[in-house]
Amino acid sequence: MAERREKLKRFVQEEAKAIGFDACRIARAKDMPEAAAALGEFVAKGYYGQMKWMAETLERRSSPLNLWPEARSVIMLAMNYGPEEDPRPLLKQPDRANISVYARNRDYHDVIKGKLKQMAGRFAARSGADVKVFVDTAPVMEKPIAAKAGIGWQGKHTNLVSREFGSWLFLGSIFTTEELEPDRAEKDFCGSCRACLDACPTAAFPAPYKLDARRCISYLTIEHHGVIPEEFREAMGNRIYGCDDCLAACPWNKFAQSASEMKLAARDDLKAPELSMFLGFDDAAFRKFFTGSPIKRIGRNRFVRNCLIAAGNSGHGFLAGQCRVLADDESPEVRAMAVWALARLLPQAEFAALARARPRDTDEDVRREWQREEEMLCI
Template sequence: MDERAEERLRARLIADAGRLGFSGVRITRADAIPAAKGRLDHFLAEGRHGTMAWMADTADRRGAPLTLWPAARSVVMLAMNYAPESDPLAILDQPAHGAISVYARHRDYHDVIKGKLKEMASRLAAASGADVKVFVDTAPVMEKPLAEAAGLGWQGKHTNLVSRELGSWLFLGSIFTSAELTPDAAESDHCGSCRACLDVCPTDAFPAPYQLDARRCISYLTIEHAGPIPHEFRKAIGNRIYGCDDCLAVCPWNKFAKVAREQKLQARADLDAPPLARLLALDDGAFRQLFSGSPIKRIGRTRFMRNVLIAAGNSNDASLVEPCRALLDDAEPLVRGAAVWALGELLDHRSLSALEATVEELDPSVRSEWAAALG
């Protein structure tokens, strides 16, 4: 491709990205992240992926984009801003309401971005004659190292991408192409001596700067982890019922983000601070209806109710005792066990012991919750 043709192609990519609501677009080579595989292997060897076995299963493809698609020569990386309009941590001072991660208050970003990427990729293929493939998060692609190599930002000490122009609130997507495109310059690290994201973490999920132990991360515990939440983290979770934004929200670079309103995604107002009492009453049908089109729907009612019950136990709100007690009869042991813990936090020992005497519970995991609560 000659220089003038590539200039026209780049101009089209930038125009298409802006028209479709992307906040940034950069290009890197498909072989631009040789160190990523080693970092991934260390993460996996330390067991920091927890129960996310799919990360180990796809490690070879995830660590080297050319293993995923050998024909790829360039990667077009795109960022979409989803910055909140107000302080996302203010909800933590309302313990009777659930704190939902900012990204999950929008329509599922996989659906939002993938369609836009396909449109851009189709136009890129038509203009260049090259082959293209699009990827959004669920594919074994390490978007953050690629975005750093492309110059969209850098991976901060919290391991998320940070941009001097867009802050920390970024959805990422990629277009792999067989076209040989001139890469943009990589972005350098601008974290300096700042430790805000490390120090704010409620569960100490960062063993060192630029390293994450997912097993201690509230986002992992409330979204990816399928079983009971370990007791050591339950109080620290507070009222976070889906994900955690603390490390993103305190990043100082957020204050420099200036994004046109038309480029911002619109969040659902009803998910800003939903009352726990309302959420505790959700049956499966109501759960599916409330979270239709939301990423929250993917974890299912059982896991979500576990999260809500942990938040209820941390609320110090006596009005939630009855909704929690009602869930002692839930069909799912995971929900019943979380209800026991919540009631153990909300009731005095005598009241809890009297309640336990009225319950016929045979599941060993739930019985262990009763033993711990009454112990």
């Protein structure tokens, strides 16, 4: 039995490397009590915001065995997506749109899931065991399982940190009925460092190792529906999809290698795209430009909403013309954020004249934006 386990584990590791994964470790399916407790606290405090599925799938998510009772081992796999350069300097170019590093190329779900299926099929053929693959979209706690398997540890920003790849890792898992020898969990090497916590522009960490997603720019730009709460708009800067600040601040990134060899290098047109281009997108243009991209999943309206906040933060009056057009958009969330942007881009007298000339909007959120800006300008 021990010899079989050793051979199968060696097979798994060799296959993982051959197929393009940067790390492969094993965890027992039953070893997740700490993660379940942390998840329960996250849900109990309402930190999940509008992500209702977090509460709805709490029981299934809290243990691999709740998702698949027959599972005995979890093969955790990681792929490095470390950027070629620090993404933070782009924050100082307000006429440019800042897109999170992970979303600057193909949807990683598609990339990793294809590799997982290929590897799982080979493992099943070799072992005779049943297998199931998961990558992010299923109720699996990838980061705690990866930490238990020894790929890295969950840092104070709650993301996985590796001594080899820093904070830049995509994760996927293969559940199997095969009993495999588990790897040792990784130690926490964060020490007294709080670089990631201090880097957060919206104070989304109520304490080390705890995240209030409702304050996180990644959550706000991707998961949050409707108008962005006013208190976070200026802090968003030109971040139109996700936020890399806490990841990029991690000192362990100095050991991370570029992901160019994994064919996940950023598209040239997403490294520092002009904000004005995105403000002109209708639904068809949006879908065409982001074909195969994870950004496509949030839809044109939410995406343009984010771009309007970036426009309002830019200080560039030449964007006001596009914002005026979007103030008449079919989407209420787009119209509302266009009002906010216009109030910051137009001279006060010009905005006041525009506000007085406009008919009453049919949407409450949009009316509220006009009223708030008018009151602030004493119109």
